[in-house]
Amino acid sequence: MSYIASRLSVVKPSASMAASQAAKALRAKGVDVIDLGLGEPDFPTPLHIIDAAHFAAKAGQTLYTAAAGTPEVREAVARKFRRENGLDYTADDIVVANGAKQIIFNALMATLETGDEAILPAPYFVSYPEMVKLLGGTPVVVECPETTGFRLTPSLLEKAITPRTKWLFLNMPGNPSGTVYSESDLKALGAVLAKHPHVLVLSDEIYEHILFDGREFVSFGKACPELKERTLIVNGVSKSYAMTGWRVGYAAGPAPLVKAMSTIQSQSCTSVCSIAQAATVAALNGPQDEVARFRKAFEARRNLVVDGIRKINGLTLSPPEGAFYAYIGCASLIGRKTPKGVVLEDDVAVANYLLNDGRVASVPGVAYGLSPYFRISTATSEEVLTEAIARINAAIAQVE
Numbered sequence: 001m002s003y004i005a006s007r008l009s010v011v012k013p014s015a016s017m018a019a020s021q022a023a024k025a026l027r028a029k030g031v032d033v034i035d036l037g038l039g040e041p042d043f044p045t046p047l048h049i050i051d052a053a054h055f056a057a058k059a060g061q062t063l064y065t066a067a068a069g070t071p072e073v074r075e076a077v078a079r080k081f082r083r084e085n086g087l088d089y090t091a092d093d094i095v096v097a098n099g100a101k102q103i104i105f106n107a108l109m110a111t112l113e114t115g116d117e118a119i120l121p122a123p124y125f126v127s128y129p130e131m132v133k134l135l136g137g138t139p140v141v142v143e144c145p146e147t148t149g150f151r152l153t154p155s156l157l158e159k160a161i162t163p164r165t166k167w168l169f170l171n172m173p174g175n176p177s178g179t180v181y182s183e184s185d186l187k188a189l190g191a192v193l194a195k196h197p198h199v200l201v202l203s204d205e206i207y208e209h210i211l212f213d214g215r216e217f218v219s220f221g222k223a224c225p226e227l228k229e230r231t232l233i234v235n236g237v238s239k240s241y242a243m244t245g246w247r248v249g250y251a252a253g254p255a256p257l258v259k260a261m262s263t264i265q266s267q268s269c270t271s272v273c274s275i276a277q278a279a280t281v282a283a284l285n286g287p288q289d290e291v292a293r294f295r296k297a298f299e300a301r302r303n304l305v306v307d308g309i310r311k312i313n314g315l316t317l318s319p320p321e322g323a324f325y326a327y328i329g330c331a332s333l334i335g336r337k338t339p340k341g342v343v344l345e346d347d348v349a350v351a352n353y354l355l356n357d358g359r360v361a362s363v364p365g366v367a368y369g370l371s372p373y374f375r376i377s378t379a380t381s382e383e384v385l386t387e388a389i390a391r392i393n394a395a396i397a398q399v400e
């Protein structure tokens with residue numbers, strides 16, 4: 001007998017989680033592995049946020065909340081969108097969920113009919129295609145080469161749209177590439193979308209505060225206000241406030257979509273943890289200096305990684321413009337042999353070699369829809385990154 005529903009047969013577990021598990025398994029055997037697989041800030045959550053959670057718990061904020069989120073958290077999110085993004089949403093246009101991931105899942109569940117297409121510019125966040133497939137949709141992967149900065153261009157978008165297109169996914173700064181879209185880039189995509197009124201836009205802006213070289217963040221909503229009625233802006237506290245474990249994400253969008261998403265939530269998890277919502281209010285309304293401090297640290301790490309990787313013969317790296325990953329090109333290693341005689345056939349083989357012989361866990365580019373690359377997370381200390389680069393260098397120097 002099969003326990004598992006057929007819809008699961010098309011879904012893969014998260015590749016970054018898998019890389020991290022492989023690193024843990026090696027560590028359990030006593031091998032000293034540096035895990036650059038999973039991407040989460042290594043800073044503790046700022047103290048005033050933790051204090052707010054304590055206070056909320058002691059003050060009895062321990063009950064179920066409204067499915068879409070407490071009035072306080074939705075108001076704080078609406079204020080954030082006004083203050084930081086110049087977007088005008090009311091609390092009724094906002095829904096809070098257990099992480100941006102659940103927001104995306106709910107949005108897809110609320111909208112996808114079987115066979116509806118979602119355009120995913122690659123490289124993409126590993127969960128997008130799996131969620132689309134799980135909910136009966138068809139991912140339409142559009143490879144966005146490094147030569148265009150891994151950016152979706154208007155002509156690539158135009159070619160990908162069909163009568164079945166339901167969603168276009170955008171993610172900026174992008175995981176894994178760090179790619180950012182300027183206001184004019186977004187307006188150019190908006191001009192294409194204006195011709196196709198059946199296409200919705202999901203703009204995942206979760207890394208908005210992790211932006212380098214003095215860049216200013218422009219939300220898709222700000223660049224293309226004329227598309228407001230078919231845009232869902234997705235964000236959350238995980239990356240900006242070092243709160244990955246608190247599991248709070250949020251979105252603003254057309255009221256009927258947001259309502260449907262909160263109905264799904266009311267029948268699945270009821271609501272986000274009441275205490276995590278109180279912590280989110282403190283994060284969004286409180287002092288923002290820690291966010292700036294994190295950004296500076298991530299930029300220093302980005303610089304260190306770009307310098308180090310670019311010195312390694314056989315690897316290439318375009319400086320990431322934001323987020324905390326490096327998407328490293330390894331085309332010139334493909335077809336070559338490791339000291340044990342294994343041919344590096346693809347980026348999976350490269351990542352395996354770096355794990356088993358270099359003792360550095362990374363995630364192969366195939367998981368992000370664009371090969372041959374591998375992704376390392378730069379959300380770790382400069383000492384660890386320096387050691388990881390030395391190990392990668394030593395391993396690659398031995399490839400024949």
Ligand SMILES: Cc1ncc(COP(=O)(O)O)c(C=O)c1O
Binds near residue numbers: 039100102174
């Ligand atoms: C692009 C992108 N969106 C969403 C998420 C998930 O965020 P959350 O922790 O809010 O679920 C991640 C996490 O890695 C991500 O990289």
